[in-house]
Amino acid sequence: xxxxxxxxxxxxxxxxxxxxxxxxxxxxxxxxxxxxxxxxxxxxxxxxxxxxxxxxxxxxxxxxxxxxxxxxxxxxxxxxxxxxxxxxxxxxxxxxxxxxxxxxxxxxxxxxxxxxxxxxxxxxxxxxxxxxxxxxxxxxxxxxxxxxxxxxxxxxxxxxxxxxxxxxxxxxxxxxxxxxxxxxxxxxxxxxxxxxxxxxxxxxxxxxxxxxxxxxxxxxxxxxxxxxxxxxxxxxxxxxxxxxxxxxxxxxxxxxxxxxxxxxxxxxxxxxxxxxxxxxxxxxxxxxxxxxxxxxxxxxxxxxxxxxxxxxxxxxxxxxxxxxxxxxxxxxxxxxxxxxxxxxxxxxxxxxxxxxxxxxxxxxxxxxxxxxxxxxxxxxxxxxxxxxxx
Amino acid sequence: xxxxxxxxxxxxxxxxxxxxxxxxxxxxxxxxxxxxxxxxxxxxxxxxxxxxxxxxxxxxxxxxxxxxxxxxxxxxxxxxxxxxxxxxxxxxxxxxxxxxxxxxxxxxxxxxxxxxxxxxxxxxxxxxxxxxxxxxxxxxxxxxxxxxxxxxxxxxxxxxxxxxxxxxxxxxxxxxxxxxxxxxxxxxxxxxxxxxxxxxxxxxxxxxxxxxxxxxxxxxxxxxxxxxxxxxxxxxxxxxxxxxxxxxxxxxxxxxxxxxxxxxxxxxxxxxxxxxxxxxxxxxxxxxxxxxxxxxxxxxxxxxxxxxxxxxxxxxxxxxxxxxxxxxxxxxxxxxxxxxxxxxxxxxxxxxxxxxxxxxxxxxxxxxxxxxxxxxxxxxxxxxxxxxxx
Numbered sequence: 001x002x003x004x005x006x007x008x009x010x011x012x013x014x015x016x017x018x019x020x021x022x023x024x025x026x027x028x029x030x031x032x033x034x035x036x037x038x039x040x041x042x043x044x045x046x047x048x049x050x051x052x053x054x055x056x057x058x059x060x061x062x063x064x065x066x067x068x069x070x071x072x073x074x075x076x077x078x079x080x081x082x083x084x085x086x087x088x089x090x091x092x093x094x095x096x097x098x099x100x101x102x103x104x105x106x107x108x109x110x111x112x113x114x115x116x117x118x119x120x121x122x123x124x125x126x127x128x129x130x131x132x133x134x135x136x137x138x139x140x141x142x143x144x145x146x147x148x149x150x151x152x153x154x155x156x157x158x159x160x161x162x163x164x165x166x167x168x169x170x171x172x173x174x175x176x177x178x179x180x181x182x183x184x185x186x187x188x189x190x191x192x193x194x195x196x197x198x199x200x201x202x203x204x205x206x207x208x209x210x211x212x213x214x215x216x217x218x219x220x221x222x223x224x225x226x227x228x229x230x231x232x233x234x235x236x237x238x239x240x241x242x243x244x245x246x247x248x249x250x251x252x253x254x255x256x257x258x259x260x261x262x263x264x265x266x267x268x269x270x271x272x273x274x275x276x277x278x279x280x281x282x283x284x285x286x287x288x289x290x291x292x293x294x295x296x297x298x299x300x301x302x303x304x305x306x307x308x309x310x311x312x313x314x315x316x317x318x319x320x321x322x323x324x325x326x327x328x329x330x331x332x333x334x335x336x337x338x339x340x341x342x343x344x345x346x347x348x349x350x351x352x353x354x355x356x357x358x359x360x361x362x363x364x365x366x367x368x369x370x371x372x373x374x375x376x377x378x379x380x381x382x383x384x385x386x387x388x389x390x
Numbered sequence: 391x392x393x394x395x396x397x398x399x400x401x402x403x404x405x406x407x408x409x410x411x412x413x414x415x416x417x418x419x420x421x422x423x424x425x426x427x428x429x430x431x432x433x434x435x436x437x438x439x440x441x442x443x444x445x446x447x448x449x450x451x452x453x454x455x456x457x458x459x460x461x462x463x464x465x466x467x468x469x470x471x472x473x474x475x476x477x478x479x480x481x482x483x484x485x486x487x488x489x490x491x492x493x494x495x496x497x498x499x500x501x502x503x504x505x506x507x508x509x510x511x512x513x514x515x516x517x518x519x520x521x522x523x524x525x526x527x528x529x530x531x532x533x534x535x536x537x538x539x540x541x542x543x544x545x546x547x548x549x550x551x552x553x554x555x556x557x558x559x560x561x562x563x564x565x566x567x568x569x570x571x572x573x574x575x576x577x578x579x580x581x582x583x584x585x586x587x588x589x590x591x592x593x594x595x596x597x598x599x600x601x602x603x604x605x606x607x608x609x610x611x612x613x614x615x616x617x618x619x620x621x622x623x624x625x626x627x628x629x630x631x632x633x634x635x636x637x638x639x640x641x642x643x644x645x646x647x648x649x650x651x652x653x654x655x656x657x658x659x660x661x662x663x664x665x666x667x668x669x670x671x672x673x674x675x676x677x678x679x680x681x682x683x684x685x686x687x688x689x690x691x692x693x694x695x696x697x698x699x700x701x702x703x704x705x706x707x708x709x710x711x712x713x714x715x716x717x718x719x720x721x722x723x724x725x726x727x728x729x730x731x732x733x734x735x736x737x738x739x740x741x742x743x744x745x746x747x748x749x750x751x752x753x754x755x756x757x758x759x760x761x762x763x764x765x766x767x768x769x770x771x772x773x774x775x776x777x778x779x780x
Binding site for chain 1 (some may be wrong): 403512
């Protein structure tokens, strides 16, 4: 096990009808709050009304700020920082998925900072303080509700970078599985893939000796996520399956999974960022297009590890040939993705295979920024060819 | 999945040679600290010197307070509270296992409190504030290094009660597996049993529907703990096995495992408290004497659950008869305990079976305090008879 540090002070309030607790968990942090949300689906579902009512019952004055878009942009956050200051607010309540929460974190870091909030993303400055953020989660995927990270796109520079820092942990996050019933099904399933890949980046890229605890942690969550996804495919209102997905996605990326795995890297996320920067694909769908191909590319690097995944997650019977077992596991994964109507390669996702060179060109810049030295243009091209589809 | 809240702000610093970081993680909390430890083994091993040196290098003035005993007592904590106040200290650094950390928490809660610190244990008062505690862990078992609980015995009233509260989470805990190499082997193995039973109390006593995530979490940690215990039995200095035990025991009782399981209760701990109150047995050894018998008592209540344990933890081949499978699992557990030289029943532990009535009489008081209504004197007697041994 490699050395690690772990710290995560976010308070989780999980369960049915817990949305109405947002006032109570927010009140200790401020009396004038920015209520941040996305494109308005939370208005239709009534979640926003429940939130506002709860905040007001706790004596909190609410300043609405809607309109965060799916791939959230810097300019929106910058305007919100100005509004937050002008209205002399105390805290932010984020109602939504990763995009809304990541935007909340960006605003939270920007408010007490003199310079341009982009400095935190470009690496020019470190987040030393932030205004408090509380969360009502509506789409499990990114685990932003229980981690200190966030991703924003700078439209001017066309860079999709991330921010991080202890002050950015949400103070409290409300996870009510019922709030996820109404999400479009394909988005819920893409969220599951995102959570799975968060775990698999660590699982397949660790160089640590003896990862028994970490492997079993990841395998248990992945199996549960897949089982639960298969349930909501036909029963979107299944509370137990939605619960497992909601808590499973949080556990997948709240910092526990990589404890002891060493520096693992995020090569699949890196390549996906490039896909979604160029084409209009959801993050989870993009990851699904890359995952099986990347596994085929990477397989020979540690066949036992990929075979183990096949045995423990897909119940493939172990044989004397780990490479063959591993390949069976990848086929089983592709089959499962197919059964969920999730694209398992570029062709299935409608990405023109002829444009692989441009995608690789775009991705290699991020590989350099993220310190993924192995991922040269040639290597990324190879991964993308494995991911092309027949 | 049942509703739950989760909150755990303890910072974990894990790994080889991390003991020397105690100064750095303690400095933000105070400049004059009480250095609390047990019977002096940390002096012999040199851990205490490393800690003192690190604290002093961070400009911290150290006030030593050694002598915490294995079943820590109230009077010691009360004296330490007076000393803490008299010396105008800021924080406590606990170097040891559960006994030392639990004593540190008792002192921490008592210092800012006007009344008798026992009020927190008896339920007369709630912990609203506490002085900061940091930890260097030397014996993994109780997970007190990453939870908000503690157990103390009031010698006057002969009550072994517990304290709890958010202010009692250690601010930071250093987990260096090397610090556990020198612990007596049987204590290390008892610690493993303690951690396993922490998980099994939730695993077997849940009434929640769909506990897929929680079951796999527990099963993964239990398997890893057992594998690692088998390794240190012959290689006490095996770093990887010690690492798995150290982090596994923390994960077993840091509040994550019961998330979603509902109100589960601690019947095995309840009966064990009575054992160790009357006889001179280690907590983990006492739990091991109770565990298989309690499982036999409880089996028919949810045979599928006990069968699942047999399948997933002991690789028992599933048959059509869950009760038979479950019993095979219990036999496998007893066999494993035997192979670790851990007593698997009262006879093996040297407890006079003729005294079962007295033990039950003693235990039933705690059953009432803990709200375990099912556990009448008759039921506890029945469990103890199952635990008697041939």
